[in-house]
Amino acid sequence: MLKLKKLVKTYATGDQALKSIELEVPEGQVLALIGPSGAGKSTLIRCINRLVEPTSGEVWLGDTELTKLNSSGLRRARREMGMIFQEYALVERLTVMENVLSGRLGYVGFWRSLTRRFPQSDVDEAFRLLDRVGLLAMADKRADELSGGQRQRVGICRALIQNPKLLLVDEPTASLDPKTSRQIMRLICELCAERGLAAIINIHDVALAQMFVQRVVGLRFGAVEFDGPPEALVPDV
Numbered sequence: 001m002l003k004l005k006k007l008v009k010t011y012a013t014g015d016q017a018l019k020s021i022e023l024e025v026p027e028g029q030v031l032a033l034i035g036p037s038g039a040g041k042s043t044l045i046r047c048i049n050r051l052v053e054p055t056s057g058e059v060w061l062g063d064t065e066l067t068k069l070n071s072s073g074l075r076r077a078r079r080e081m082g083m084i085f086q087e088y089a090l091v092e093r094l095t096v097m098e099n100v101l102s103g104r105l106g107y108v109g110f111w112r113s114l115t116r117r118f119p120q121s122d123v124d125e126a127f128r129l130l131d132r133v134g135l136l137a138m139a140d141k142r143a144d145e146l147s148g149g150q151r152q153r154v155g156i157c158r159a160l161i162q163n164p165k166l167l168l169v170d171e172p173t174a175s176l177d178p179k180t181s182r183q184i185m186r187l188i189c190e191l192c193a194e195r196g197l198a199a200i201i202n203i204h205d206v207a208l209a210q211m212f213v214q215r216v217v218g219l220r221f222g223a224v225e226f227d228g229p230p231e232a233l234v235p236d237v
């Protein structure tokens, strides 16, 4: 479903963040991307939806070559890729409900959620999602009243309301305590299973990855150095 071919990213600074990555993710598969800081995990995730422009190589989502799209094509394709961030990236002064609904607008339209009226079907779906993640009672609270774990649940709902094919998840638990981290990872993985959604989760906590996913890809110095089931990982990766 997702295919990376000879994907290279060299930053203007000369940093070779990705050196010819080959990767295939089948439909419905949840994959953890691990590796030390600076290995290229964030760059890899961001090259997929072109928040970072790859230097060369191809990214395919189904039959679409994302690396060939112009800006309007890219906008459309990004609707099929939900993104979840380490620092949640909520709009603090909007409510939980408004933040979730903003997922219907894609990346650029975010601020329009203040004025735009959403169809009832979107509002219903937002309530369903909030209920599923245990935040129904918080729908009218402002984002800045929430705890970190609650914010990430909102971030998850905002990504899912896009009805994406693929979730790109960048260090979802890096700002959370260990117990909340486990809850958030479990929630993301359960939701992917429920919806048959593929996901790439950038996570530097190997133990956490091992708890919840069947496939781990280890990056080091911009290259894949491990790809397999978590039980095949040697303890020191």
Ligand code: ADP
Binding pocket: 013, 015, 037, 038, 042
């Ligand atoms: P992590 O190691 O957790 O991925 P970093 O501290 O490497 O986080 O990066 C934090 C942010 O700074 C990211 O948005 C990344 O793109 C950016 N960044 C990282 N390294 C550089 C660099 N050498 N020059 C400019 N920006 C960088």
Ligand code: ADP
Binding pocket: 011, 012, 013, 015, 016, 017, 035, 036, 037, 038, 039, 040, 041, 042, 043, 044
């Ligand atoms: P990770 O997510 O595994 O910590 P990153 O993708 O953030 O790794 O970084 C990979 C490499 O690319 C690092 O050497 C980092 O310094 C560099 N890098 C990341 N973002 C930038 C940027 N915006 N500008 C220049 N170099 C960057």
